[in-house]
Amino acid sequence: MKKVKSNIRYITLFSFLFLIGFSTSYGQDFNKEELSYSEFLGYVKKYHPLVKQANLEVSTAQAMLMVARGGFDPKIEVDYNKKEFKGTEYYSLLNSSFKIPTWYGVEIKAGFDETDGQYYNPQNRTPDAGLTSLGISVALGQGLFINQRMADVREGKLQIKLSDAQRKLKAIEVLYKASEAYFEWRRSFNEAELYKNYLGFASTRFAGVKKLIEYGDSPAIDSVEARITVRNRELNVENGNLKLAKAKLAISNYLWIENVPVELADNVKPEQDLIQTLEETLKTSSMMVNVETLESHPKIQALETKLSMLEINRQLKANLLLPKVNVGYNYISEPAYFDSFNADDYKFNIDFSIPIFLRKERGNLKIAKLKMQDLKFDIDQQRLELKNKIKAQQTEIASLKRQKTVIDNLVKDYMVMLSSEEKLFSFGESSIFLINSRENNLVSAKLSQISIENQFYISNAELYKILANPD
Structure with a gap:
């Protein structure tokens, strides 16, 4: 007990001396x-x-x-919808993806889709084990060399x-x-x-x-x-x-x-x-x-x-004079067969648009x-x-x-x-x-x-x- 009291006294004395030194160091310059x-x-x-x-x-x-x-951060997306009524599973739709934006207008995407139920759009049908995909999307016109990100x-x-x-x-x-x-x-x-x-x-x-x-x-x-x-x-x-x-x-x-x-x-x-x-x-x-x-x-x-x-803003406005051309290719396969490549299994898309007169774009430039x-x-x-x-x-x-x-x-x-x-x-x-x-x-x-x-x-x-x- 005496030792504790002695320690407390030492701590108190040290704190007091510290405060004196602290205030002195602040005050002595002025x-x-x-x-x-x-x-x-x-x-x-x-x-x-x-x-x-x-x-x-x-x-x-x-x-x-x-x-x-943050505009170039990889992104995980999951979209799941299910409908069941009176013991009947109408549909169960799972769409998930992992996207990696890159510096130029290129985006890498991996996905997994699974569809089940009795009533769904036939184009959404997948094998029982689901459907995996791996692909790339490229902006060949606007956004290839410069975009908003x-x-x-x-x-x-x-x-x-x-x-x-x-x-x-x-x-x-x-x-x-x-x-x-x-x-x-x-x-x-x-x-x-x-x-x-x-x-x-x-x-x-x-x-x-x-x-x-x-x-x-x-x-x-x-x-x-x-x-x-x-x-x-x-x-x-x-x-x-x-x-x-x-x-x-x-x-x-x-x-x-x-x-x-x-x-x-x-x-x-x-x-x-x-x-x-x-x-x-x-x-x-x-x-x-x-x-x-x-x-x-x-x-x-x-x-x-x-x-x-x-x-930079001028380059962005000039880039808008180019047509929008977005091309995407995705290789698709069942998870078990993904190790064997089949070029006939794919999804492909292309989007194209351009204003006829480009008056808005030319004016902004x-x-x-x-x-x-x-x-x-x-x-x-x-x-x-x-x-x-x-x-x-x-x-x-x-x-x-x-x-x-x-x-x-x-x-x-x-x-x-x-x-x-x-x-x-x-x-x-x-x-x-x-x-x-x-x-x-x-x-x-x-x-x-x-x-x-x-x-x-x-x-x-x-x-x-x-x-x-x-x-």
């Missing part, structure tokens, strides 16, 4: 100091429900292909390729929106930090001005000027914190582990060196993008696959050709639009890089101007008003710097979306 963009994108790709939902496209297509292949299987295989392209297009939409949320979080975080820093500077300056006023080295109006700046900075900080809180909630919509949504801890920060790693993460560098080769693009692949499916031509025009237009979109986006990214260089230099110049103004103030040759003016210009320039950086990130994300390569 409670470290920095969540990089590449890590964030990896979590979205692996765990987000909408990305998983996009993956269902391929699974559905595979199931549809299985349905289409063959078309369904071919389209099913193409549907898997189409579904994979559609999966990429759906997944890239989710990843783009997730990227927008991350960049907005980073922008809000940097703006909030900027306001906090300059609130600290303004508060320090306000305290210094008050001491200067006490010593009689500065007019009292300077304290009002400094206090106004502090209050403006406090408003900026509050607005910045509000934007940051909203941005963190927005990015939490894309953070999942397995089926569990995860929220960022308060101490987690976005990647600050993102400008160094972004193009490598998204593969949007001009060295990695070839505008001329778009055959692997999901949108082009999807359209080309649809064109292949239309080609023309419609199929027109649909293909229409899609070819669409493919050509999509190729051109994709090339121009990629080039336009690359031009925008290059422009934003140049703007980033200009704004960086502008920020440096404003910092020099502010530093110089503060030195002049220490010599009594400047005023709080001028210092605040210089600082406001610097803050505005840094906000523009953050905004241009954010535009650069979003522009790369848009190029990533256009290229549509989430894998």
Whole structure:
């Protein structure tokens, strides 16, 4: 009994430690100091429900292909009818068969028939032991090289390729929106930090001005000027914190582990060196993008696959111009004599039909050709639009890089101007008003710097979306 209780304690302790480790392993990735963009994108790709939902496209297509292949499954058929009335057996009819469809218009069939009773159609009469048959049925016109079953299987295989392209297009939409949320979080975080820093500077300056006023080295109006700046900075900080809180909630919509949504801890920060790693993460560098080769693009692949499916439909419509010619031959024998072949014992059938004018068939074939031509025009237009979109986006990214260089230099110049103004103030040759003016210009320039950086990130994300390569 003591041993059992001891085992229970060990199991309980192990379970407790496992749960702690499990929750820690889930939480530690989202409670470290920095969540990089590449890590964030990896979590979205692996765990987000909408990305998983996009993956269902391929699974559905595979199931549809299985349905289409079911048209070639062997089939057993049994038809049994019996009538007995007032002690008289009118008839007992058994017709059974085993059919094997093949890829082309050929079907192999084995059967067994047995007839008994007093009243039945004489053509159904069989020997007492029954009648076996083994034969083949061939479509010599329509259905020999293509039929509906063959078309369904071919389209099913193409549907898997189409579904994979559609999966990429759906997944890239989710990843783009997730990227927008991350960049907005980073922008809000940097703006909030900027306001906090300059609130600290303004508060320090306000305290210094008050001491200067006490010593009689500065007019009292300077304290009002400094206090106004502090209050403006406090408003900026509050607005910045509000934007940051909203941005963190927005990015939490894309953070999942397995089926569990995860929220960022308060101490987690976005990647600050993102400008160094972004193009490598998204593969949007001009060295990695070839505008001329778009055959692997999901949108082009999807359209080309649809064109292949239309080609199958065209072949099916063209096949309907042929006459229906079905020929069947079955060797028949009693079960005991089946080992000795007698060519005179057989069943033979031939079916033939063809419309005289074939107007319906010719019209359907023309419609199929027109649909293909229409899609070819669409493919050509999509190729051109994709090339121009990629080039336009690359031009925008290059422009934003140049703007980033200009704004960086502008920020440096404003910092020099502010530093110089503060030195002049220490010599009594400047005023709080001028210092605040210089600082406001610097803050505005840094906000523009953050905004241009954010535009650069979003522009790369848009190029990533256009290229549509989430894998």
